Amino acid sequence: MTTTTARLAFATCAELPELDPDDQILRDALLERGIATDAVVWDDPTIDWGTYDHVVIRSTWDYTDRPAQFADWTRRVERTSTLLNPASVVGWNIDKTYLRDLEKAGLPIVPTIWLDPERNHDSRAIHTRFPAFGDFVIKPTVSAGARDTGRYDAGVTQQRSLAITHAKNLLSVGRRVMIQRYLRKIDTVGETALVFIDGQFSHSVRKGALLDGPYREQQADELYRQEIMTAREASDAERELGERVVAALPTIAPGADGPLLYARVDLIPDDEGNPVVLEVELTEPSLFLAHAEGSAARVADAIAARL
Ligand SMILES: Nc1ncnc2c1ncn2[C@@H]1O[C@H](COP(=O)(O)OP(=O)(O)O)[C@@H](O)[C@H]1O
Ligand SMILES: [Mg+2]
Incomplete structure:
Protein backbone atom coordinates (compact mmCIF):
# COMPACT_ATOMS: atom_id res chain seq x y z
CA MET A 1 0.00 0.00 0.00
CA THR A 2 1.42 3.38 -1.00
CA THR A 3 1.51 5.90 1.84
CA THR A 4 1.10 9.33 0.41
CA THR A 5 0.26 12.93 0.93
CA ALA A 6 -0.54 13.42 -2.72
CA ARG A 7 -4.19 14.02 -3.58
CA LEU A 8 -3.53 13.60 -7.27
CA ALA A 9 -2.84 10.25 -8.95
CA PHE A 10 -1.56 9.43 -12.41
CA ALA A 11 -2.94 6.04 -13.36
CA THR A 12 -0.40 3.83 -15.10
CA CYS A 13 0.12 0.12 -15.80
CA ALA A 14 2.20 -2.45 -13.89
CA GLU A 15 4.82 -2.43 -16.63
CA LEU A 16 5.46 1.31 -16.14
CA PRO A 17 5.23 1.85 -12.37
CA GLU A 18 7.38 4.99 -12.65
CA LEU A 19 5.36 6.34 -15.58
CA ASP A 20 6.30 6.99 -19.13
CA PRO A 21 9.11 9.60 -19.58
CA ASP A 22 6.61 12.12 -20.93
CA ASP A 23 4.45 11.86 -17.82
CA GLN A 24 7.53 12.30 -15.65
CA ILE A 25 7.95 15.67 -17.35
CA LEU A 26 4.36 16.48 -16.47
CA ARG A 27 4.84 15.31 -12.89
CA ASP A 28 7.86 17.62 -12.57
CA ALA A 29 5.88 20.53 -14.00
CA LEU A 30 3.17 19.92 -11.39
CA LEU A 31 5.77 19.70 -8.64
CA GLU A 32 7.06 23.13 -9.69
CA ARG A 33 3.53 24.32 -9.00
CA GLY A 34 3.62 22.72 -5.53
CA ILE A 35 1.47 19.77 -6.54
CA ALA A 36 2.64 16.24 -5.72
CA THR A 37 1.52 13.29 -7.84
CA ASP A 38 1.49 9.57 -7.11
CA ALA A 39 1.98 7.11 -9.95
CA VAL A 40 -0.57 4.37 -9.27
CA VAL A 41 -1.13 1.10 -11.14
CA TRP A 42 -4.76 1.09 -12.27
CA ASP A 43 -5.42 -2.62 -11.63
CA ASP A 44 -3.55 -2.85 -8.32
CA PRO A 45 -6.26 -4.27 -6.02
CA THR A 46 -4.71 -2.75 -2.86
CA ILE A 47 -5.29 0.86 -3.90
CA ASP A 48 -7.91 2.93 -2.14
CA TRP A 49 -8.73 5.36 -4.94
CA GLY A 50 -10.84 7.41 -2.55
CA THR A 51 -7.63 8.86 -1.05
CA TYR A 52 -7.16 10.79 -4.30
CA ASP A 53 -9.31 13.79 -5.13
CA HIS A 54 -8.28 13.59 -8.78
CA VAL A 55 -7.13 10.68 -10.90
CA VAL A 56 -5.62 11.43 -14.31
CA ILE A 57 -5.48 8.45 -16.67
CA ARG A 58 -2.04 8.24 -18.24
CA SER A 59 -0.11 5.12 -19.31
CA THR A 60 -2.74 2.44 -18.66
CA TRP A 61 -1.96 0.79 -21.98
CA ASP A 62 -2.39 -2.84 -20.91
CA TYR A 63 -6.19 -2.72 -20.71
CA THR A 64 -6.83 -3.40 -24.37
CA ASP A 65 -7.54 -7.11 -23.98
CA ARG A 66 -9.84 -6.45 -20.98
CA PRO A 67 -11.72 -3.25 -21.76
CA ALA A 68 -14.72 -4.19 -19.61
CA GLN A 69 -12.53 -4.43 -16.52
CA PHE A 70 -11.00 -1.07 -17.38
CA ALA A 71 -14.39 0.57 -17.92
CA ASP A 72 -15.55 -0.83 -14.54
CA TRP A 73 -12.47 0.62 -12.93
CA THR A 74 -13.17 4.09 -14.37
CA ARG A 75 -16.72 4.01 -12.97
CA ARG A 76 -15.49 2.81 -9.59
CA VAL A 77 -12.88 5.60 -9.38
CA GLU A 78 -15.50 8.14 -10.32
CA ARG A 79 -17.65 7.20 -7.35
CA THR A 80 -15.04 8.69 -5.00
CA SER A 81 -12.79 10.93 -7.10
CA THR A 82 -12.77 13.17 -10.14
CA LEU A 83 -11.55 11.13 -13.07
CA LEU A 84 -9.88 12.88 -16.02
CA ASN A 85 -11.20 12.38 -18.61
CA PRO A 86 -14.61 11.34 -17.21
CA ALA A 87 -15.67 7.68 -17.24
CA SER A 88 -18.49 8.30 -19.71
CA VAL A 89 -16.08 9.84 -22.20
CA VAL A 90 -13.63 6.97 -21.72
CA GLY A 91 -16.43 4.41 -22.11
CA TRP A 92 -17.27 5.93 -25.49
CA ASN A 93 -13.64 6.30 -26.56
CA ILE A 94 -12.01 2.96 -25.76
CA ASP A 95 -13.69 1.22 -28.69
CA LYS A 96 -12.99 2.69 -32.13
CA THR A 97 -16.60 2.17 -33.19
CA TYR A 98 -16.89 5.78 -31.99
CA LEU A 99 -15.47 6.59 -35.44
CA ARG A 100 -18.93 5.82 -36.81
CA ASP A 101 -20.32 8.65 -34.68
CA LEU A 102 -17.75 11.01 -36.16
CA GLU A 103 -18.65 9.84 -39.63
CA LYS A 104 -22.34 10.42 -38.95
CA ALA A 105 -21.46 13.91 -37.79
CA GLY A 106 -19.98 14.53 -41.24
CA LEU A 107 -16.31 14.19 -40.31
CA PRO A 108 -13.98 12.29 -42.67
CA ILE A 109 -12.57 9.08 -41.17
CA VAL A 110 -10.35 6.37 -42.62
CA PRO A 111 -12.84 4.24 -44.62
CA TYR A 182 -3.50 0.94 -45.94
CA LEU A 183 -3.34 4.65 -46.71
CA ARG A 184 0.02 4.83 -48.45
CA LYS A 185 0.71 8.49 -48.04
CA ILE A 186 1.49 7.71 -44.41
CA ASP A 187 4.80 6.25 -45.64
CA THR A 188 6.01 9.64 -46.86
CA VAL A 189 3.89 12.20 -45.00
CA GLY A 190 3.45 10.27 -41.73
CA GLU A 191 0.66 10.64 -39.20
CA THR A 192 -0.09 13.96 -37.51
CA ALA A 193 -1.20 14.06 -33.89
CA LEU A 194 -2.88 17.27 -32.74
CA VAL A 195 -3.02 17.76 -28.99
CA PHE A 196 -5.77 19.88 -27.44
CA ILE A 197 -5.65 20.94 -23.81
CA ASP A 198 -8.94 22.13 -22.31
CA GLY A 199 -10.34 22.25 -25.82
CA GLN A 200 -7.60 24.59 -27.06
CA PHE A 201 -5.07 23.50 -29.65
CA SER A 202 -1.69 23.09 -27.95
CA HIS A 203 0.77 21.43 -30.33
CA SER A 204 1.22 18.85 -33.04
CA VAL A 205 3.74 16.13 -33.82
CA ARG A 206 4.56 13.82 -36.68
CA LYS A 207 4.60 10.09 -36.15
CA GLY A 208 6.34 7.89 -38.70
CA ALA A 209 4.49 4.98 -40.33
CA LEU A 210 4.44 1.91 -38.07
CA LEU A 211 3.17 -1.09 -39.96
CA ASP A 212 5.69 -3.15 -41.88
CA GLY A 213 3.78 -6.36 -42.50
CA PRO A 214 1.54 -9.10 -41.16
CA TYR A 215 0.80 -9.40 -37.47
CA ARG A 216 3.30 -11.68 -35.77
CA GLU A 217 2.68 -13.71 -32.65
CA GLN A 218 5.83 -12.31 -30.97
CA GLN A 219 4.21 -8.86 -31.02
CA ALA A 220 1.57 -10.00 -28.57
CA ASP A 221 3.72 -9.12 -25.55
CA GLU A 222 4.76 -5.67 -26.70
CA LEU A 223 3.09 -2.90 -24.75
CA TYR A 224 3.41 -0.63 -27.75
CA ARG A 225 5.20 -0.42 -31.07
CA GLN A 226 8.31 1.78 -31.09
CA GLU A 227 7.28 5.14 -32.54
CA ILE A 228 9.41 7.72 -34.27
CA MET A 229 8.13 11.15 -33.38
CA THR A 230 9.27 14.56 -34.53
CA ALA A 231 7.91 18.02 -33.93
CA ARG A 232 5.73 19.15 -36.80
CA GLU A 233 3.46 22.05 -37.40
CA ALA A 234 0.08 20.81 -38.59
CA SER A 235 -1.09 22.06 -41.98
CA ASP A 236 -4.08 24.42 -42.13
CA ALA A 237 -6.29 21.56 -43.34
CA GLU A 238 -5.16 19.31 -40.48
CA ARG A 239 -5.62 22.02 -37.92
CA GLU A 240 -9.09 22.79 -39.23
CA LEU A 241 -10.16 19.13 -39.14
CA GLY A 242 -8.74 18.71 -35.63
CA GLU A 243 -10.73 21.75 -34.48
CA ARG A 244 -13.90 20.38 -36.09
CA VAL A 245 -13.49 17.05 -34.33
CA VAL A 246 -12.98 18.68 -30.95
CA ALA A 247 -15.93 21.00 -31.56
CA ALA A 248 -18.14 18.00 -32.40
CA LEU A 249 -17.28 16.06 -29.22
CA PRO A 250 -19.90 17.64 -26.94
CA THR A 251 -22.67 16.42 -29.23
CA ILE A 252 -21.34 12.90 -29.83
CA ALA A 253 -19.32 11.80 -26.79
CA PRO A 254 -21.43 11.31 -23.65
CA GLY A 255 -20.20 13.52 -20.82
CA ALA A 256 -17.94 15.64 -23.04
CA ASP A 257 -20.04 18.76 -22.54
CA GLY A 258 -17.28 20.76 -20.87
CA PRO A 259 -13.72 21.13 -22.18
CA LEU A 260 -11.75 17.91 -21.75
CA LEU A 261 -8.40 18.04 -19.98
CA TYR A 262 -6.86 16.47 -23.05
CA ALA A 263 -7.86 15.30 -26.49
CA ARG A 264 -5.58 14.05 -29.23
CA VAL A 265 -6.73 13.87 -32.83
CA ASP A 266 -4.63 11.61 -35.09
CA LEU A 267 -4.85 12.28 -38.81
CA ILE A 268 -3.39 10.62 -41.88
CA PRO A 269 -3.68 11.74 -45.51
CA ASP A 270 -5.99 9.84 -47.86
CA ASP A 271 -4.86 9.07 -51.40
CA GLU A 272 -5.79 12.59 -52.51
CA GLY A 273 -3.76 14.05 -49.67
CA ASN A 274 -6.74 15.23 -47.62
CA PRO A 275 -6.50 14.54 -43.89
CA VAL A 276 -8.84 11.90 -42.47
CA VAL A 277 -9.32 10.82 -38.85
CA LEU A 278 -7.41 7.69 -37.83
CA GLU A 279 -8.36 7.96 -34.18
CA VAL A 280 -9.39 10.39 -31.47
CA GLU A 281 -7.64 9.65 -28.21
CA LEU A 282 -9.51 10.82 -25.12
CA THR A 283 -8.55 7.93 -22.85
CA GLU A 284 -4.79 7.59 -22.32
CA PRO A 285 -3.08 9.57 -25.09
CA SER A 286 0.64 10.09 -25.15
CA LEU A 287 0.82 13.87 -25.22
CA PHE A 288 4.33 14.16 -26.70
CA LEU A 289 5.24 16.93 -24.29
CA ALA A 290 8.97 16.45 -24.89
CA HIS A 291 8.44 17.57 -28.48
CA ALA A 292 6.74 20.88 -27.82
CA GLU A 293 8.13 23.68 -25.72
CA GLY A 294 5.66 24.96 -23.15
CA SER A 295 3.22 22.09 -23.57
CA ALA A 296 4.00 20.46 -20.22
CA ALA A 297 3.35 23.79 -18.52
CA ARG A 298 0.00 24.07 -20.31
CA VAL A 299 -1.14 20.61 -19.20
CA ALA A 300 0.13 21.21 -15.66
CA ASP A 301 -1.76 24.52 -15.50
CA ALA A 302 -4.91 22.84 -16.82
CA ILE A 303 -4.65 20.15 -14.12
CA ALA A 304 -3.82 22.68 -11.40
CA ALA A 305 -6.90 24.73 -12.33
CA ARG A 306 -9.11 21.71 -11.69
CA LEU A 307 -7.79 20.84 -8.21
N1 LIG B 1 -5.50 2.41 -42.52
C1 LIG B 1 -4.22 2.60 -42.16
N2 LIG B 1 -3.31 3.03 -43.08
C2 LIG B 1 -2.00 3.22 -42.75
N3 LIG B 1 -1.51 3.00 -41.51
C3 LIG B 1 -2.38 2.58 -40.55
C4 LIG B 1 -3.76 2.38 -40.82
N4 LIG B 1 -4.35 1.96 -39.68
C5 LIG B 1 -3.39 1.91 -38.75
N5 LIG B 1 -2.19 2.29 -39.26
C6 LIG B 1 -0.90 2.34 -38.53
O1 LIG B 1 -1.04 1.61 -37.33
C7 LIG B 1 -0.88 2.47 -36.20
C8 LIG B 1 -1.88 2.10 -35.12
O2 LIG B 1 -3.21 2.22 -35.58
P1 LIG B 1 -4.29 3.10 -34.81
O3 LIG B 1 -5.53 3.03 -35.62
O4 LIG B 1 -3.74 4.44 -34.54
O5 LIG B 1 -4.55 2.29 -33.47
P2 LIG B 1 -3.88 2.40 -32.00
O6 LIG B 1 -2.87 3.50 -32.00
O7 LIG B 1 -5.03 2.70 -31.11
O8 LIG B 1 -3.31 1.05 -31.76
C9 LIG B 1 -1.04 3.87 -36.74
O9 LIG B 1 -0.28 4.79 -35.98
C10 LIG B 1 -0.52 3.76 -38.17
O10 LIG B 1 0.90 3.83 -38.22
MG1 LIG C 1 -2.85 5.32 -32.85
Whole structure:
Protein backbone atom coordinates (compact mmCIF):
# COMPACT_ATOMS: atom_id res chain seq x y z
CA MET A 1 0.00 0.00 0.00
CA THR A 2 1.42 3.38 -1.00
CA THR A 3 1.51 5.90 1.84
CA THR A 4 1.10 9.33 0.41
CA THR A 5 0.26 12.93 0.93
CA ALA A 6 -0.54 13.42 -2.72
CA ARG A 7 -4.19 14.02 -3.58
CA LEU A 8 -3.53 13.60 -7.27
CA ALA A 9 -2.84 10.25 -8.95
CA PHE A 10 -1.56 9.43 -12.41
CA ALA A 11 -2.94 6.04 -13.36
CA THR A 12 -0.40 3.83 -15.10
CA CYS A 13 0.12 0.12 -15.80
CA ALA A 14 2.20 -2.45 -13.89
CA GLU A 15 4.82 -2.43 -16.63
CA LEU A 16 5.46 1.31 -16.14
CA PRO A 17 5.23 1.85 -12.37
CA GLU A 18 7.38 4.99 -12.65
CA LEU A 19 5.36 6.34 -15.58
CA ASP A 20 6.30 6.99 -19.13
CA PRO A 21 9.11 9.60 -19.58
CA ASP A 22 6.61 12.12 -20.93
CA ASP A 23 4.45 11.86 -17.82
CA GLN A 24 7.53 12.30 -15.65
CA ILE A 25 7.95 15.67 -17.35
CA LEU A 26 4.36 16.48 -16.47
CA ARG A 27 4.84 15.31 -12.89
CA ASP A 28 7.86 17.62 -12.57
CA ALA A 29 5.88 20.53 -14.00
CA LEU A 30 3.17 19.92 -11.39
CA LEU A 31 5.77 19.70 -8.64
CA GLU A 32 7.06 23.13 -9.69
CA ARG A 33 3.53 24.32 -9.00
CA GLY A 34 3.62 22.72 -5.53
CA ILE A 35 1.47 19.77 -6.54
CA ALA A 36 2.64 16.24 -5.72
CA THR A 37 1.52 13.29 -7.84
CA ASP A 38 1.49 9.57 -7.11
CA ALA A 39 1.98 7.11 -9.95
CA VAL A 40 -0.57 4.37 -9.27
CA VAL A 41 -1.13 1.10 -11.14
CA TRP A 42 -4.76 1.09 -12.27
CA ASP A 43 -5.42 -2.62 -11.63
CA ASP A 44 -3.55 -2.85 -8.32
CA PRO A 45 -6.26 -4.27 -6.02
CA THR A 46 -4.71 -2.75 -2.86
CA ILE A 47 -5.29 0.86 -3.90
CA ASP A 48 -7.91 2.93 -2.14
CA TRP A 49 -8.73 5.36 -4.94
CA GLY A 50 -10.84 7.41 -2.55
CA THR A 51 -7.63 8.86 -1.05
CA TYR A 52 -7.16 10.79 -4.30
CA ASP A 53 -9.31 13.79 -5.13
CA HIS A 54 -8.28 13.59 -8.78
CA VAL A 55 -7.13 10.68 -10.90
CA VAL A 56 -5.62 11.43 -14.31
CA ILE A 57 -5.48 8.45 -16.67
CA ARG A 58 -2.04 8.24 -18.24
CA SER A 59 -0.11 5.12 -19.31
CA THR A 60 -2.74 2.44 -18.66
CA TRP A 61 -1.96 0.79 -21.98
CA ASP A 62 -2.39 -2.84 -20.91
CA TYR A 63 -6.19 -2.72 -20.71
CA THR A 64 -6.83 -3.40 -24.37
CA ASP A 65 -7.54 -7.11 -23.98
CA ARG A 66 -9.84 -6.45 -20.98
CA PRO A 67 -11.72 -3.25 -21.76
CA ALA A 68 -14.72 -4.19 -19.61
CA GLN A 69 -12.53 -4.43 -16.52
CA PHE A 70 -11.00 -1.07 -17.38
CA ALA A 71 -14.39 0.57 -17.92
CA ASP A 72 -15.55 -0.83 -14.54
CA TRP A 73 -12.47 0.62 -12.93
CA THR A 74 -13.17 4.09 -14.37
CA ARG A 75 -16.72 4.01 -12.97
CA ARG A 76 -15.49 2.81 -9.59
CA VAL A 77 -12.88 5.60 -9.38
CA GLU A 78 -15.50 8.14 -10.32
CA ARG A 79 -17.65 7.20 -7.35
CA THR A 80 -15.04 8.69 -5.00
CA SER A 81 -12.79 10.93 -7.10
CA THR A 82 -12.77 13.17 -10.14
CA LEU A 83 -11.55 11.13 -13.07
CA LEU A 84 -9.88 12.88 -16.02
CA ASN A 85 -11.20 12.38 -18.61
CA PRO A 86 -14.61 11.34 -17.21
CA ALA A 87 -15.67 7.68 -17.24
CA SER A 88 -18.49 8.30 -19.71
CA VAL A 89 -16.08 9.84 -22.20
CA VAL A 90 -13.63 6.97 -21.72
CA GLY A 91 -16.43 4.41 -22.11
CA TRP A 92 -17.27 5.93 -25.49
CA ASN A 93 -13.64 6.30 -26.56
CA ILE A 94 -12.01 2.96 -25.76
CA ASP A 95 -13.69 1.22 -28.69
CA LYS A 96 -12.99 2.69 -32.13
CA THR A 97 -16.60 2.17 -33.19
CA TYR A 98 -16.89 5.78 -31.99
CA LEU A 99 -15.47 6.59 -35.44
CA ARG A 100 -18.93 5.82 -36.81
CA ASP A 101 -20.32 8.65 -34.68
CA LEU A 102 -17.75 11.01 -36.16
CA GLU A 103 -18.65 9.84 -39.63
CA LYS A 104 -22.34 10.42 -38.95
CA ALA A 105 -21.46 13.91 -37.79
CA GLY A 106 -19.98 14.53 -41.24
CA LEU A 107 -16.31 14.19 -40.31
CA PRO A 108 -13.98 12.29 -42.67
CA ILE A 109 -12.57 9.08 -41.17
CA VAL A 110 -10.35 6.37 -42.62
CA PRO A 111 -12.84 4.24 -44.62
CA THR A 112 -13.53 1.15 -42.53
CA ILE A 113 -15.31 -2.18 -42.76
CA TRP A 114 -16.43 -3.49 -39.39
CA LEU A 115 -16.70 -7.16 -38.41
CA ASP A 116 -18.75 -8.04 -35.34
CA PRO A 117 -17.85 -11.19 -33.38
CA GLU A 118 -21.57 -11.95 -32.89
CA ARG A 119 -22.02 -12.44 -36.61
CA ASN A 120 -19.90 -15.66 -36.76
CA HIS A 121 -18.11 -14.71 -39.97
CA ASP A 122 -16.51 -17.69 -41.69
CA SER A 123 -13.26 -17.43 -43.66
CA ARG A 124 -15.11 -16.73 -46.89
CA ALA A 125 -17.18 -13.95 -45.39
CA ILE A 126 -14.01 -12.33 -44.06
CA HIS A 127 -12.16 -12.83 -47.31
CA THR A 128 -14.82 -11.13 -49.43
CA ARG A 129 -14.49 -7.98 -47.36
CA PHE A 130 -10.82 -7.51 -48.14
CA PRO A 131 -9.93 -5.04 -50.89
CA ALA A 132 -9.14 -6.65 -54.25
CA PHE A 133 -5.71 -5.09 -54.52
CA GLY A 134 -3.24 -3.02 -52.54
CA ASP A 135 -2.28 -3.22 -48.89
CA PHE A 136 -4.84 -3.32 -46.10
CA VAL A 137 -4.88 -3.25 -42.33
CA ILE A 138 -6.53 -5.59 -39.83
CA LYS A 139 -6.89 -4.28 -36.30
CA PRO A 140 -9.19 -4.71 -33.31
CA THR A 141 -11.54 -1.85 -32.37
CA VAL A 142 -9.97 -1.77 -28.90
CA SER A 143 -6.25 -1.18 -29.18
CA ALA A 144 -3.42 1.10 -28.22
CA GLY A 145 0.13 1.39 -29.45
CA ALA A 146 -0.67 -0.56 -32.64
CA ARG A 147 -1.08 -3.79 -30.66
CA ASP A 148 -2.73 -6.69 -32.47
CA THR A 149 -2.49 -4.75 -35.72
CA GLY A 150 -1.18 -6.10 -39.04
CA ARG A 151 -0.70 -4.99 -42.62
CA TYR A 152 -1.32 -7.32 -45.56
CA ASP A 153 -0.87 -7.27 -49.33
CA ALA A 154 -4.17 -8.19 -50.99
CA GLY A 155 -2.28 -9.38 -54.07
CA VAL A 156 -0.44 -12.13 -52.20
CA THR A 157 -2.52 -15.24 -51.49
CA GLN A 158 -0.50 -16.25 -48.49
CA GLN A 159 -0.92 -12.80 -46.93
CA ARG A 160 -4.68 -12.93 -47.48
CA SER A 161 -4.79 -16.17 -45.53
CA LEU A 162 -2.65 -14.69 -42.75
CA ALA A 163 -5.10 -11.79 -42.62
CA ILE A 164 -8.05 -14.18 -42.36
CA THR A 165 -6.34 -16.00 -39.48
CA HIS A 166 -5.59 -12.69 -37.77
CA ALA A 167 -9.20 -11.52 -38.08
CA LYS A 168 -10.58 -14.89 -36.98
CA ASN A 169 -8.32 -15.00 -33.93
CA LEU A 170 -9.56 -11.59 -32.81
CA LEU A 171 -13.22 -12.46 -33.50
CA SER A 172 -12.91 -15.79 -31.67
CA VAL A 173 -12.10 -14.02 -28.42
CA GLY A 174 -15.02 -11.66 -28.87
CA ARG A 175 -13.15 -8.70 -30.31
CA ARG A 176 -14.58 -6.49 -33.04
CA VAL A 177 -12.37 -6.11 -36.11
CA MET A 178 -11.66 -3.23 -38.49
CA ILE A 179 -10.52 -3.65 -42.08
CA GLN A 180 -9.03 -0.56 -43.70
CA ARG A 181 -7.09 0.14 -46.83
CA TYR A 182 -3.50 0.94 -45.94
CA LEU A 183 -3.34 4.65 -46.71
CA ARG A 184 0.02 4.83 -48.45
CA LYS A 185 0.71 8.49 -48.04
CA ILE A 186 1.49 7.71 -44.41
CA ASP A 187 4.80 6.25 -45.64
CA THR A 188 6.01 9.64 -46.86
CA VAL A 189 3.89 12.20 -45.00
CA GLY A 190 3.45 10.27 -41.73
CA GLU A 191 0.66 10.64 -39.20
CA THR A 192 -0.09 13.96 -37.51
CA ALA A 193 -1.20 14.06 -33.89
CA LEU A 194 -2.88 17.27 -32.74
CA VAL A 195 -3.02 17.76 -28.99
CA PHE A 196 -5.77 19.88 -27.44
CA ILE A 197 -5.65 20.94 -23.81
CA ASP A 198 -8.94 22.13 -22.31
CA GLY A 199 -10.34 22.25 -25.82
CA GLN A 200 -7.60 24.59 -27.06
CA PHE A 201 -5.07 23.50 -29.65
CA SER A 202 -1.69 23.09 -27.95
CA HIS A 203 0.77 21.43 -30.33
CA SER A 204 1.22 18.85 -33.04
CA VAL A 205 3.74 16.13 -33.82
CA ARG A 206 4.56 13.82 -36.68
CA LYS A 207 4.60 10.09 -36.15
CA GLY A 208 6.34 7.89 -38.70
CA ALA A 209 4.49 4.98 -40.33
CA LEU A 210 4.44 1.91 -38.07
CA LEU A 211 3.17 -1.09 -39.96
CA ASP A 212 5.69 -3.15 -41.88
CA GLY A 213 3.78 -6.36 -42.50
CA PRO A 214 1.54 -9.10 -41.16
CA TYR A 215 0.80 -9.40 -37.47
CA ARG A 216 3.30 -11.68 -35.77
CA GLU A 217 2.68 -13.71 -32.65
CA GLN A 218 5.83 -12.31 -30.97
CA GLN A 219 4.21 -8.86 -31.02
CA ALA A 220 1.57 -10.00 -28.57
CA ASP A 221 3.72 -9.12 -25.55
CA GLU A 222 4.76 -5.67 -26.70
CA LEU A 223 3.09 -2.90 -24.75
CA TYR A 224 3.41 -0.63 -27.75
CA ARG A 225 5.20 -0.42 -31.07
CA GLN A 226 8.31 1.78 -31.09
CA GLU A 227 7.28 5.14 -32.54
CA ILE A 228 9.41 7.72 -34.27
CA MET A 229 8.13 11.15 -33.38
CA THR A 230 9.27 14.56 -34.53
CA ALA A 231 7.91 18.02 -33.93
CA ARG A 232 5.73 19.15 -36.80
CA GLU A 233 3.46 22.05 -37.40
CA ALA A 234 0.08 20.81 -38.59
CA SER A 235 -1.09 22.06 -41.98
CA ASP A 236 -4.08 24.42 -42.13
CA ALA A 237 -6.29 21.56 -43.34
CA GLU A 238 -5.16 19.31 -40.48
CA ARG A 239 -5.62 22.02 -37.92
CA GLU A 240 -9.09 22.79 -39.23
CA LEU A 241 -10.16 19.13 -39.14
CA GLY A 242 -8.74 18.71 -35.63
CA GLU A 243 -10.73 21.75 -34.48
CA ARG A 244 -13.90 20.38 -36.09
CA VAL A 245 -13.49 17.05 -34.33
CA VAL A 246 -12.98 18.68 -30.95
CA ALA A 247 -15.93 21.00 -31.56
CA ALA A 248 -18.14 18.00 -32.40
CA LEU A 249 -17.28 16.06 -29.22
CA PRO A 250 -19.90 17.64 -26.94
CA THR A 251 -22.67 16.42 -29.23
CA ILE A 252 -21.34 12.90 -29.83
CA ALA A 253 -19.32 11.80 -26.79
CA PRO A 254 -21.43 11.31 -23.65
CA GLY A 255 -20.20 13.52 -20.82
CA ALA A 256 -17.94 15.64 -23.04
CA ASP A 257 -20.04 18.76 -22.54
CA GLY A 258 -17.28 20.76 -20.87
CA PRO A 259 -13.72 21.13 -22.18
CA LEU A 260 -11.75 17.91 -21.75
CA LEU A 261 -8.40 18.04 -19.98
CA TYR A 262 -6.86 16.47 -23.05
CA ALA A 263 -7.86 15.30 -26.49
CA ARG A 264 -5.58 14.05 -29.23
CA VAL A 265 -6.73 13.87 -32.83
CA ASP A 266 -4.63 11.61 -35.09
CA LEU A 267 -4.85 12.28 -38.81
CA ILE A 268 -3.39 10.62 -41.88
CA PRO A 269 -3.68 11.74 -45.51
CA ASP A 270 -5.99 9.84 -47.86
CA ASP A 271 -4.86 9.07 -51.40
CA GLU A 272 -5.79 12.59 -52.51
CA GLY A 273 -3.76 14.05 -49.67
CA ASN A 274 -6.74 15.23 -47.62
CA PRO A 275 -6.50 14.54 -43.89
CA VAL A 276 -8.84 11.90 -42.47
CA VAL A 277 -9.32 10.82 -38.85
CA LEU A 278 -7.41 7.69 -37.83
CA GLU A 279 -8.36 7.96 -34.18
CA VAL A 280 -9.39 10.39 -31.47
CA GLU A 281 -7.64 9.65 -28.21
CA LEU A 282 -9.51 10.82 -25.12
CA THR A 283 -8.55 7.93 -22.85
CA GLU A 284 -4.79 7.59 -22.32
CA PRO A 285 -3.08 9.57 -25.09
CA SER A 286 0.64 10.09 -25.15
CA LEU A 287 0.82 13.87 -25.22
CA PHE A 288 4.33 14.16 -26.70
CA LEU A 289 5.24 16.93 -24.29
CA ALA A 290 8.97 16.45 -24.89
CA HIS A 291 8.44 17.57 -28.48
CA ALA A 292 6.74 20.88 -27.82
CA GLU A 293 8.13 23.68 -25.72
CA GLY A 294 5.66 24.96 -23.15
CA SER A 295 3.22 22.09 -23.57
CA ALA A 296 4.00 20.46 -20.22
CA ALA A 297 3.35 23.79 -18.52
CA ARG A 298 0.00 24.07 -20.31
CA VAL A 299 -1.14 20.61 -19.20
CA ALA A 300 0.13 21.21 -15.66
CA ASP A 301 -1.76 24.52 -15.50
CA ALA A 302 -4.91 22.84 -16.82
CA ILE A 303 -4.65 20.15 -14.12
CA ALA A 304 -3.82 22.68 -11.40
CA ALA A 305 -6.90 24.73 -12.33
CA ARG A 306 -9.11 21.71 -11.69
CA LEU A 307 -7.79 20.84 -8.21
N1 LIG B 1 -5.50 2.41 -42.52
C1 LIG B 1 -4.22 2.60 -42.16
N2 LIG B 1 -3.31 3.03 -43.08
C2 LIG B 1 -2.00 3.22 -42.75
N3 LIG B 1 -1.51 3.00 -41.51
C3 LIG B 1 -2.38 2.58 -40.55
C4 LIG B 1 -3.76 2.38 -40.82
N4 LIG B 1 -4.35 1.96 -39.68
C5 LIG B 1 -3.39 1.91 -38.75
N5 LIG B 1 -2.19 2.29 -39.26
C6 LIG B 1 -0.90 2.34 -38.53
O1 LIG B 1 -1.04 1.61 -37.33
C7 LIG B 1 -0.88 2.47 -36.20
C8 LIG B 1 -1.88 2.10 -35.12
O2 LIG B 1 -3.21 2.22 -35.58
P1 LIG B 1 -4.29 3.10 -34.81
O3 LIG B 1 -5.53 3.03 -35.62
O4 LIG B 1 -3.74 4.44 -34.54
O5 LIG B 1 -4.55 2.29 -33.47
P2 LIG B 1 -3.88 2.40 -32.00
O6 LIG B 1 -2.87 3.50 -32.00
O7 LIG B 1 -5.03 2.70 -31.11
O8 LIG B 1 -3.31 1.05 -31.76
C9 LIG B 1 -1.04 3.87 -36.74
O9 LIG B 1 -0.28 4.79 -35.98
C10 LIG B 1 -0.52 3.76 -38.17
O10 LIG B 1 0.90 3.83 -38.22
MG1 LIG C 1 -2.85 5.32 -32.85
